Amino acid sequence: YVSGQSHCSVGMSKLVGTTVYLKMENSQPSGSFKIRGIGHLCQGCLRIFIGGNAGMAAAYAARKMGVPATIVVPSSSPQLVVQRLQDQGATVKITGKVWDDANAEALRLAETEGLTYVPPFDHPLLWQGHGSMITEVAASLGPGVKPGAVLLSVGGGGLLCGVIQGLKDVGWTDVPIVAMETVGAHCFNAAVKAGRLVTLDDITRLEV
Incomplete structure (x- = not known):
């Protein structure tokens, strides 16, 4: 994989009142972060x-x-x-x-x-590979600087597991993670509430 670019978003930073950094994994050759873990595995x-x-x-x-x-x-x-x-x-x-x-x-x-x-998404080597994102973020921010939180989306959970692994690797275990899921495919949210693995009856979508 290549190092996905990261930069400060002026617009989002202004909107929320704090510095927002974006990790641009869409710049990867395959178009997403997945090449990190899959390439590693x-x-x-x-x-x-x-x-x-x-x-x-x-x-x-x-x-x-x-x-x-x-x-x-x-x-x-x-x-x-x-x-x-x-x-x-x-x-x-x-x-x-x-x-x-x-x-x-x-x-x-x-x-x-x-x-x-x-x-x-379900393999430790995938998570280890995805964790390289956080290693790059730590190197980019420099010594003694860490984010107030990491915001990410959750599908199968591979990215989330990788970020958790990466935070452990760089000693940022106190950095909170905000995990976002799509309504109708919220299996992680349902599993957290149930306290166990769950299977959704169907993947639905929110009608607007």
């Missing part, structure tokens, strides 16, 4: 096999390492996403309607064909 892989929307990072990592990659996605994936994966040299298999369907197929094929399954 995939080192030494002979063949990459993954399900889910982390496929772009896996496809990019595989192309750079010169190994084949098979990405399993659900039929709900936009054609543009499929095309971008193929442009990276990956083989794309479309299975099921939602991510769970595609992931189940990826796990099945990985087991039957002896491939290396790369999870999109």
